[in-house]
Amino acid sequence: MPPAEPVAAAPSDAALIAAWHAGDEQAAAELVRRHARALARFLAAGGAAESDLDDLVQETFIRGFRALGKFRGQCRFGTWLLTIGGNVLKDAHRRAKRTRSVPLHDDLRATDGDPHERTVADEAEGRLLERLQGLPRMQRDVFLLRAQQGLDYDEIAVALGTTPGAARVHYHHAVKRLKEHLR
């Protein structure tokens, strides 16, 4: 049996960014493949309708690539993208308020699994989603970056331009308020 070929290590985000700067379009495509789902989850949890999700993810990447010159590797590329996504979502909400009412979150209309369990889970997610929209933006972003994306406070602090201590305080305020309403 011939020896298995060594698996090439996946290029880092920094290498892909450098390749994109050098004109490699596929490097940009790879960055999108790598980070699109996490970004989509963050946007959906922030209140984006599923029907708008593709557009919002695209817009976030476009803004991100436009602003890559300002990215100094102060945090991970994926984290940096999430903060841009937060701004894109805020702009989308503002536009939606001017033009139409915010659509119902159709992500919560899943039909797979046990119908009763699914309904209970959907209700819990729906309540959390609703409560998240009522939080101040900083608290919501810190909560999602911490609880949903699993980032540590140092990373969150750099991404959101605050201190780790302040990020921790925002997180605890968010959790306290969410618990009050989810009890």
Added chain:
Amino acid sequence: MTHEEELHDVALRELAQRLGARAAERLDVERTAQAVVTRLRQEPRAARRTWLEPAWLRIAAAAVVVLGVALVVRSSSRPPLSSRQGVGFVEPAEAELNDLSAVQLRDVLQTVEPGGADPDAAPAQDMGLEDLSTPQLRALLESLEG
């Protein structure tokens, strides 16, 4: 933090992790990636255009300002219409005509006379004194008296 609170925290975190998960799974990542690349490919042209547009606008604005300044300077350097008329028609009769020679007076008369610029009109030297008007005669006399 009590055990119950810890459980609640864990439940909250799990719930948060599920938020948007199904929507994200349904996202066609490959299609999104290609769409982003296509938009980025168009981006340099758009970016270049947005850089050029303000440059052209600045040049056009500068041209308008220069033109405006030139017009203002030109109009302010010319005397008003009334004083221009005075130079040509009033003052020479009163003061400056005295300084003119006979030839210069004839030229003035040619411009004053209706049809003076007409090439078919008779030359000034062919005109008799009886053809001159009173102010013209007065001016002529004044110039001859020196």
